[in-house]
Amino acid sequence: MDFTYPPEVEAFRAELAAWLEANLPDDLRGEGLGSSMEIEPERLERLRAWNRALADAGYAAIAWPVAYGGRGAGILEQVVYAEEMHRARAPGTLNPLGISNIAPAIMAYGTEEQKLRFLPRMRRGDDIWCQGFSEPDAGSDLASLQTRAEPVGDHFVVNGQKTWNTLGHLANWCELLVRTDPEAPRHRGISCLLVDMTLPGIEVRPLRTITGEREFNEIFFTDVRVPADALLGPLHDGWRVAMTTLTYERGTVANLHLGLRDKIRRLLVEATRRGAADSPSVRLRLAEVYLQGEVLKLLADRAVSGELAGRPMGPESSIAKLVWSDAEQLLGEVAGDVLGPEANTGSWGRERVYMRALSIAGGTTQIQKSIIAQRILGLPRPT
């Protein structure tokens, strides 16, 4: 399925491509925050300057409504944006989580003061945001979270621990889910706070992952006094606030195939160059992973056409997430077949271990399968 984009979308593509050509410094191509725990302050500031340039040109948060500094971009513009940024190897913003996950919650539930205070600085990368949702005993079952916030006078006093906090080491703000009413049913006693990470009593401890990098963190809260105006949305109704993610970023699923298909193409070239493609078993595996990449592209096209026809993507996004993480992990295995021991070094070496995280982050494989079983196939919940 190939879309003929309307002229205004092609005009947007041309305008963005020309702007990137004129403004993206060569030494930033292919750069990004990545696993940036050990990022040097100088590189962080160069990425921040790039973020500001994107923001000033109207390219930092295109899906946001115009009222909040976005372009109100529809799905086609979002897809084209991702394609052009990918083609130019342009770094994104410093707030991947903030722009797609946290901002929609602030727009939907924030006071005017919160919107004015946080959104412009988030868009320009002046502040960096992290999400404090998961805990050691609350991941897939997020509603069992235990971090406690007790209202005391004009403050909340927060105690507890969060974990797996991407960007927590760089963030100066955190969207934090806390339990404010321990007596209420699990989903009801939760609130959402916008927490200044420099407050006394907050300790961020880095976690080293299987890649040897330090990409995320544990965050400990000990008697942290958070001002009452940090509350986002109604008290005890933070569950609804937290679920307001991806409202303006429907393009995300439609873009998953971009990086994957690039890597598959790179591996096919290597397989041919090294003669590995002469082996029937390797050919079979290469064909299998190639097809998964194409299936993902078709799912993306289906998502786009559904959106255009007024059928917003629902639980189908779980199919795309599942196919994507399976394909990435299969690609890692096939790279081993093609490259032999070399697959354990350099960029393939890193990718091959990093891919393990993809079936956990953003909802595990088992959870995606449950969603597909119940909400798409109509199967009953397990008893």
Ligand SMILES: Cc1cc2nc3c(=O)[nH]c(=O)nc-3n(C[C@H](O)[C@H](O)[C@H](O)COP(=O)(O)OP(=O)(O)OC[C@H]3O[C@@H](n4cnc5c(N)ncnc54)[C@H](O)[C@@H]3O)c2cc1C
């Ligand atoms: C790269 C990465 C970045 C992350 N960034 C953040 C972040 O910024 N902020 C944040 O708050 N969290 C973050 N997370 C955490 C992520 O959301 C959780 O890891 C995820 O929700 C799974 O929770 P868990 O690790 O506690 O595993 P658990 O929920 O304990 O699951 C353990 C195993 O049990 C299975 N399982 C659990 N429940 C069921 C069920 N009902 N049915 C069938 N199987 C089940 C799971 O599939 C899994 O295999 C990140 C994770 C990763 C990998």
